[in-house]
Amino acid sequence: MVQIPKQPVPPTPAQRPVPTSADVARLAGVSRATVSYVLNNTSAVRISEPTRRRVHEAAKELGYVPHAAARSLRAGHSRMVLMPTPSVPVGPLYSQFLNELQWALGRLDYTVVQYGSVGLHGDEAARAWAELRPVAVLVPGSDLGPQGVAVLKRSGARAVVTLGPERVEGAHALLMDHDKVGHSAGVHLLARGRRRIGVVVPEEPGLEIFSKSRLDGVHRSLAGTDATATALSLAYEEGAAARLAARWRSLGLDAVFAYNDEYAMLLMRALQEEGVGIPDETAVIGADDLMLGRLLRPRLSTVHIELPSGRDLAELVDRVVREPGGAPESHEVLGARVVHRDST
Amino acid sequence: MVQIPKQPVPPTPAQRPVPTSADVARLAGVSRATVSYVLNNTSAVRISEPTRRRVHEAAKELGYVPHAAARSLRAGHSRMVLMPTPSVPVGPLYSQFLNELQWALGRLDYTVVQYGSVGLHGDEAARAWAELRPVAVLVPGSDLGPQGVAVLKRSGARAVVTLGPERVEGAHALLMDHDKVGHSAGVHLLARGRRRIGVVVPEEPGLEIFSKSRLDGVHRSLAGTDATATALSLAYEEGAAARLAARWRSLGLDAVFAYNDEYAMLLMRALQEEGVGIPDETAVIGADDLMLGRLLRPRLSTVHIELPSGRDLAELVDRVVREPGGAPESHEVLGARVVHRDST
DNA sequence: TTGAAAGCGTTACCAT
DNA sequence: ATGGTAACGCTTTCAA
DSSP states (O other): OOOOOSSOOOSSOOOOOOOOHHHHHHHHTSOHHHHHHHHTTOSSSOOOHHHHHHHHHHHHHHTOOOOHHHHHHHHTOOOEEEEEOOSSOOOHHHHHHHHHHHHHHHHTTOEEEEEOOOSOOHHHHHHHHHTTOOSEEEEETTOOOHHHHHHHHHTTOSEEEEEESSOOTTSEEEEOOTHHHHHHHHHHHHHTTOOEEEEEEEOSTTOHHHHHHHHHHHHHHHTTSSOEEEEEEEOSSHHHHHHHHHTHHHHTOSEEEOSSHHHHHHHHHHHHHTTOOTTTTOEEEEESOOHHHHHSSSOOEEEEEEOOOHHHHHHHHHHHHHOTTSOOOEEEOOEEEEEOOSOO | OOOOOSSOOOSSOOOOOOOOHHHHHHHHTSOHHHHHHHHTTOTTSOOOHHHHHHHHHHHHHHTOOOOHHHHHHHHTOOOEEEEEOOSSOOOHHHHHHHHHHHHHHHHTTOEEEEEEOOSOOHHHHHHHHHTTOOSEEEEETTOOOHHHHHHHHHTTOSEEEEEESSOOTTSEEEEOOTHHHHHHHHHHHHHTTOOEEEEEEEOSTTOHHHHHHHHHHHHHHHTTSSOEEEEEEEOSSHHHHHHHHHTHHHHTOSEEEOSSHHHHHHHHHHHHHTTOOTTTTOEEEEESOOHHHHHSSSOOEEEEEEOOOHHHHHHHHHHHHHOTTSOOOEEEOOEEEEEOOSOO
């Protein structure tokens, strides 16, 4: 005979509700306040040792973990530093910078959160970030306007720092203008006697912010000379490079700044396949100073890029958070210098 | 005469308190409930059009942004998917996978948050994650034990998914065992008639998880044959590669699996410099199937790695969140196949 | 159609 | 030394 239980077993094993500090208090036989005192080691109040132990044991037994949202709601502030995930896959340089930054902010007792804002743009994204009430926001790229900054500040962000090509009204700025990269490359190529300079512009979406500036930098370095710069659209793909190389001689260029070392490697290989002499016939220079450039033959000249140390940025953030009154600062933090090897 | 204001001006421009829904209600001349109804488009209640407009205008004027923590505190749950930031700088493959995943979860209306847990390890880190009360946690690597899983689940996480080499009790697992990568390489080299196989093991910290498995995979592929595998410790640096190459012939190897394409490029260049013939004298195979392998000469054989699509993982997460009862699933999701080019 | 009030988990103030 | 209580900002049920 089939037994029908009076209280049918719930389909899922009735996942217990998440334990709260009240549960801990109940189990330890004390008040919620005492629990809070004990678990936060509040020095203003002295709790007897036996009580402390009972509380700790109860907490452990229940697997109690405090609720961050409730805590910061009560506290009126948090130590969350929000960093929107950059939409573009970034290279090893920038990754390392971000890692260092996270580490440094962690040392200063901030919690770093990378927020993946998919599909949101500009001020809409800023609103989404503001909902989290971060104490500071670090925005890579150029996807934040003055409106967005205002929204963030009004919702309690004490530091808003942009990492990008240009200042944004109201925000602190770490200016990383890639113009300098192109400029360095252009100056170098000029000094090597080159006059007809190609500039690779990646077709991959998302890279425009960088490629545009790098191209502009080359143009700037050529101003007042008889040299010319020619933009060369190129997809990161062997076939595209081969096609570009095939019409290379018809372009009449004697040098090329290849956006970065990876595109340089791609193009250089295609040019060599085509029999174009490097550096005699065409000089090639990359950027980012990746390991691979040293391993190519001829060794690849490149523009070495210096990013600020993560520690410095962390200190800036911390300072601004503690002293939010000051006027927004702008720092030029991108250094570029040519590493001359054999390809130019 | 100097006027002393009765109410001295505060030093900092008195950053106004963050506007709350109560402020909006006051300005619009309605109750907080009405504000909530209007701003959330609650369909159960009908609010007159003029009121709606007043509320919207008030909200806009104040720059009101709802407080996510307060909201989810009240709601008792959030749609936050937490992903601890991998401690190791990951390559382009994994980055793309993560991007895709973020996008797909975003489509399903989850908020993806990458949490930088610096210095925290194991169950301690799990506690920190649990404080955020995420609805799901995706943990890359192998830094989570059964205890940690239990903590997360007890604090409300409905899905805990590990992305790593082995299962963890209680959690769903996307098994990505790099053993297969080494195995594929070993099988390939064997088939090419090689018997004395070197295996590069990067000295860089954090890569052990992968390098160990890849080495094990080679060993496994060689079991029952007369071939041998020799681990070769190597730092990602030209000098180290040169030193290894200098003693290459004394090692008596006829093939090398170089951990990945980048180490392969480094070593291959050093070997070529030393006059070691590739592939005749020594076959070289990398892994990850990066673009650079195609551009090397000889073209680099490699192990192409297939990761799961971000969409698939997102769907798994969503399914588990909605139906948390089920037993933890394990999926082998790492595919490895050799791409044979000219270096082997 | 709108408003009052309770409650989410915490902590700080004020009594006891 | 310990406990009651209010308040953080928001949503939702119930009542008017």
